[in-house]
Amino acid sequence: MDHKEYFETSDKFEVNYLFSYGGISRFFREIVENRKIFGTKCPKCGKVYCPPRSNCSNCYVSTEWVPLDGKGTVIAAVYCYWVPANWIGLKYVDLPFINALIRLDGADTCLGSVVIVEDMTLNKKVKQGTRVKIKFREKREGKISDFYFVLDED
Amino acid sequence: MGMRKVAIVGVGQLPFRTRYPEKMYTELAFDAVKAALEDAGLTHKDIDSAVYSVYCDALMRQSTSDLIIHDYLGLNGKPGVRVADGAASSAYATRVGYNEVASGMSEIVLVVGVQKSQDVIDLQTMHRGDAIFQAESQTADVIWENPFTIYPWGLVLSAHIAKYHTPTEEQIAKVAIKNHHNAMDNPNAQLHMELSLEGVLNSRIIGWPTTMYESCLYGESAAAVILASEERGKEITEKPIWITGIGSCHHNSTTEMNLENAGRLWAVYGAATQAYKMAGISNSIHELDLVELNDLTAGIEIISYEELGLCPLGKGGRLVDEGTVEKTGQLPVNPSGGRIANGHIAGVSGVHSVGEVALHLREEAGKRQVKIRSGRGMVSTLGGGYAGLSAAVILER
Numbered sequence: 001m002d003h004k005e006y007f008e009t010s011d012k013f014e015v016n017y018l019f020s021y022g023g024i025s026r027f028f029r030e031i032v033e034n035r036k037i038f039g040t041k042c043p044k045c046g047k048v049y050c051p052p053r054s055n056c057s058n059c060y061v062s063t064e065w066v067p068l069d070g071k072g073t074v075i076a077a078v079y080c081y082w083v084p085a086n087w088i089g090l091k092y093v094d095l096p097f098i099n100a101l102i103r104l105d106g107a108d109t110c111l112g113s114v115v116i117v118e119d120m121t122l123n124k125k126v127k128q129g130t131r132v133k134i135k136f137r138e139k140r141e142g143k144i145s146d147f148y149f150v151l152d153e154d
Numbered sequence: 155m156g157m158r159k160v161a162i163v164g165v166g167q168l169p170f171r172t173r174y175p176e177k178m179y180t181e182l183a184f185d186a187v188k189a190a191l192e193d194a195g196l197t198h199k200d201i202d203s204a205v206y207s208v209y210c211d212a213l214m215r216q217s218t219s220d221l222i223i224h225d226y227l228g229l230n231g232k233p234g235v236r237v238a239d240g241a242a243s244s245a246y247a248t249r250v251g252y253n254e255v256a257s258g259m260s261e262i263v264l265v266v267g268v269q270k271s272q273d274v275i276d277l278q279t280m281h282r283g284d285a286i287f288q289a290e291s292q293t294a295d296v297i298w299e300n301p302f303t304i305y306p307w308g309l310v311l312s313a314h315i316a317k318y319h320t321p322t323e324e325q326i327a328k329v330a331i332k333n334h335h336n337a338m339d340n341p342n343a344q345l346h347m348e349l350s351l352e353g354v355l356n357s358r359i360i361g362w363p364t365t366m367y368e369s370c371l372y373g374e375s376a377a378a379v380i381l382a383s384e385e386r387g388k389e390i391t392e393k394p395i396w397i398t399g400i401g402s403c404h405h406n407s408t409t410e411m412n413l414e415n416a417g418r419l420w421a422v423y424g425a426a427t428q429a430y431k432m433a434g435i436s437n438s439i440h441e442l443d444l445v446e447l448n449d450l451t452a453g454i455e456i457i458s459y460e461e462l463g464l465c466p467l468g469k470g471g472r473l474v475d476e477g478t479v480e481k482t483g484q485l486p487v488n489p490s491g492g493r494i495a496n497g498h499i500a501g502v503s504g505v506h507s508v509g510e511v512a513l514h515l516r517e518e519a520g521k522r523q524v525k526i527r528s529g530r531g532m533v534s535t536l537g538g539g540y541a542g543l544s545a546a547v548i549l550e551r
Contacts (some may be wrong), residue, residue, distance in 0.1 A: 006173070006184055013212065013215070076310070082359070086279070088300075109410055110409055110412075128416065144297065
């Protein structure tokens, strides 16, 4: 079929959510109301999850909330230069931005976030091993975009 | 294991194209299935059961599309099931189909993957590519990866480079050049374009170190294979290709990453290990004639060499420098051009690759044919948020 022969028409699919965080609701409540970051700890094996889980995936028991101090270590960092035109992250970061996997002190898992630094020279200020600390945005709505990280130069 | 042998008796591949506006997904699936049936000398009435690989409903503008395809293929009344596992979907589907035959539940099983991706559009830019990202955005973990972890495999690659100091930018570029060069001989490839080292390194950077020409394509296609029991397989064809190993592994690659074991594609490792064990392979680089894997980016291909045990961890770059993985080398990887030059679409790439390796083992791969020595080939797939989905298939003649 010649490309002029096919017939196209339009449609739209739009869904709004007002969703619940269920058993990890406290994580986002503490961020929004108290500017605090928490993990969850298994009382049996001691593993600390951040991002939090209300159940330990190893022991199959309920976890307990533990406060974290918001400092951590970069395990991996990607300097991102291209995003699609309508990417929602552009509300929070400019290009290029640094996406980092961060292991918070006291936690045994990694949290994905952004690290914001002045000097964006590739792999200079932010790379594997860099120490960072959490910062909370002024406007918080209960999402991972409510916080970001900066260099911990203390 | 007490399971029956399973043969691939029919292969149907459509070219990867940016868009097939003249075909709906039912029509693409039909074309691939018809080709596979003709290859096998069968009709749709011979099919006992079908496994559908269709990935993203938002792209397809249809949920439960497998029922609609099943009806369109004239298979009403027969069992059907759908598998959706990111970019690895159709290799997972192959595993499901394999089990139906191996267990004795079915004699002849159709595995078909189909995906439209270009029916979406971003009304601000009038670009379809921008809308594809959005439609697929729920592939990643919507709470913990979205929006910032836009390249989960980029995190794995970056961590790998930090730990092992390879692959280098040049080695990654060489993989892109290799795959684009291989695709020149592949009539199914979406892109026929030779590249230079400079051209690759200077193309637009996506997420360091990956540049545009080192990233996979995305488009539309369909592919199908027909699986049969040993008895039926030998009746149907003189060249049955046996599935002797199959593995699948869900493994979140990023959440548990630590400095000691950073930069691993655990899912790829897990699926390959299972497949090797089943096939009795202990030294893959000497026991395989070709590998078709998911080079979602050229750098990921190099890490995959390590996860597939073709070389020790951290030594993947060397295979590139020494030409081992070139089409003329000891173990060609992605002689089709791979995801970055042959084409890629979640839902289809896996079963396309299974058919591709089968064609090579039959020595029916035309200009892109590799030398067959051991009579074994491998498919490795990777996909999903957390770079966490993989299925692998080992084929033998």
